[in-house]
Amino acid sequence: MKSSxxxxxxTDWRITLDTAPLPDGREKKAxxxxxxxxxxxxxxxxxxxxxxxxxxxxxxxxYFWMLPGGRINKEIDKTEGAxxxxxxxxxxxARDFKYFFTTILSxxxxxxxxxxxxxxxxPSPLEKDHDEIIEVHEVELEEALKLVLSQPxxxxxxxxxxxRWIMENK
Numbered sequence: 001m002k003s004s005x006x007x008x009x010x011t012d013w014r015i016t017l018d019t020a021p022l023p024d025g026r027e028k029k030a031x032x033x034x035x036x037x038x039x040x041x042x043x044x045x046x047x048x049x050x051x052x053x054x055x056x057x058x059x060x061x062x063y064f065w066m067l068p069g070g071r072i073n074k075e076i077d078k079t080e081g082a083x084x085x086x087x088x089x090x091x092x093x094a095r096d097f098k099y100f101f102t103t104i105l106s107x108x109x110x111x112x113x114x115x116x117x118x119x120x121x122x123p124s125p126l127e128k129d130h131d132e133i134i135e136v137h138e139v140e141l142e143e144a145l146k147l148v149l150s151q152p153x154x155x156x157x158x159x160x161x162x163x164r165w166i167m168e169n170k
Contacts, residue, residue, distance in 0.1 A: 007031065034110040036073030039082035040157045042100065042165055043068060043090065043118040045138050050162075051090055051121075052144045056133040065147040066155040067162070068136075072114070082116045084126065090136050091125035094118035101164065103157050113157035117165070141166060 001021065008015040014034040019027050043051040056063050068089040072081025079099065087093050096119040103113045128134070139147065145162040148155060 004032075012036070030108055032108055032110050036071050037078065037081075037112045037114060038069060038157070039072045039078060039085055039114045039116060040067040040069035040161055041082060041086045041116045041118050042161050043086065043092065043094065043121060045121060048141050049138050050141055050144050051092070052137050052139045052147060053089060054135040054137060058131075060153065062153075064153070064155050065144075065151060065158070067158040069113070069157070078114050079116070082114060086116075086118060087124050087126040088128055089132075089134055091123060092118075092121040093124035095120040095122065100161065103160055105156075115157065115161045115164075 002018065003020075004016045004018045006014065006016050012035055016032050016034065017029060018032050019029050022028055041051075045051060051068060053066050053068055054063050055066060068086050069082070070085040070089065072078055072085065075081040075084065079097065083093060083097060086097075096117075098117050100115040100117050103115065105111045105113075141162070145159070145166060148158045148162060
């Protein structure tokens with residue numbers, strides 16, 4: 001049976017020491033970092049054209065190409081959180097908004113990114129966060145993947161979402 005002991009709790013992060021059984025009866029212990037889940041949205045303006053952000057990340061001191069999204073820690077429902085982030089960052093909502101899949105970061109970092117697909121977009125802006133610099137671009141699907149992969153530091157959920165969509169829809 002898995003057990004967990006809290007070692008640290010901060011504003012956004014929590015660290016635990018987890019113990020879990022292995023199939024052969026031994027135990028594995030690991031420190032796990034926990035943070036609120038995030039969502040990223042593969043948003044189609046029209047067939048084969050998606051919204052891609054060029055966002056300045058102050059901690060890294062550089063711009064990143066990425067899908068719209070962010071932390072979904074204000075809502076219980078992941079879809080509601082994803083829609084809020086989508087509206088804040090792009091000024092759009094979607095009549096067709098569906099869950100696609102979830103990425104995990106690693107065994108030692110409990111941080112999931114839930115990927116959604118948005119189609120049939122319409123204007124529906126929410127106030128943007130005051131500490132973000134975001135450009136919204138309409139980009140052809142294959143070009144969006146190239147832009148995301150061209151960076152020295154790649155936003156992994158965006159790369160995986162674009163690759164999987166392209167692979168599954170060829």
